[in-house]
Amino acid sequence: MGFGRAASAPAPRAPAPAEAPASDDALLVLYANGDPAAATELTRRHAPRVLGVATRVLGSRAEAEDVTQDAMLRLWKIAPDWRPGEAQVSTWLYRVTMNLCIDVKRKARGGHVDLDAIPEPPDPAAGAAETLQNSARHDALQAALMTLPERQRQAVVLRHIEELTNPEIAGIMEISVEAVESLTARGKRTLAKALAGRREELGYQDG
Known part of the structure; x- marks a missing residue:
């Protein structure tokens, strides 16, 4: 009996590619079909940014939390009717958030706005002096934002804070791109004037 060829060692199996995270569209479909984990993931992805935008626009953390909860609830309600590919979930949420903020401001017209209601979590790596300066910058920017007309403030927050x-902003605010450019340019000029006298105090560098 002849000797056969030695069996070759099995080639090492390539590691399985990491599974790509589900898209927002796919998660909404999963949620509509009864998957609560999909809602958890969508909330993780989007609720912090919705809260940040609402906080900047409203100047009140408590009101912003209410708006965030309402916006996410509205997303769950429309999930069964969501048509993948027609709009981005993030864009839809920004639009709903802005409309909810307008409603809040309309109801509270003439009321007091607490500009100090939005403490940002301090950077644990920052020293005490740096933390205080960062807090002062945040408070100064928030106070300056609150002096802008409502639509300017929305446009500036979306353009210069949310980037x-x-x-995208035109779609969210349902205005033309030219109108967005005008709103952000005027808002930025007003902010620059409001903060100009405090550049040294707040530690901004010229340039």
Whole structure:
């Protein structure tokens, strides 16, 4: 009996590629079909940014939390009717958030706005002096934002804090790109004037 060829050692199996995270569209479909984990993931992805935007626009953490909860509830309600590919979930949420903020401001017209209601969590790596300066910058920016007309404030928050593009903002605010450019330019000029006298105090560098 002849000797056969030695069996080759099995080639090492390539590691399975990491599974890509589900899209927002897919998660909404899963939620509509009864998967509560999909809602948890969507909340993790989007609720912090919704809260940040609402806080900047309203100047009140408590009101912003209410808006965030309402916006997410509205997302769950429309999940069964969501049409993947027609709009981004994030864009839809920004639009709903802005409309809810307008409603809140309309109801509270003439009321007092607490500008100190939004403490940012301090950076644990920052020293005490740096933490105080960061807090002062945040408070100064928030106070300056609250002096802007409502639509300017919304546009500035979306453009310069959320860093969305002008076409994205136009879709969210349901205005033209040219209107967005005008709102953000005027808002930025007003903010610059409001903060100009405090540049040294707040530690901003020229340039």
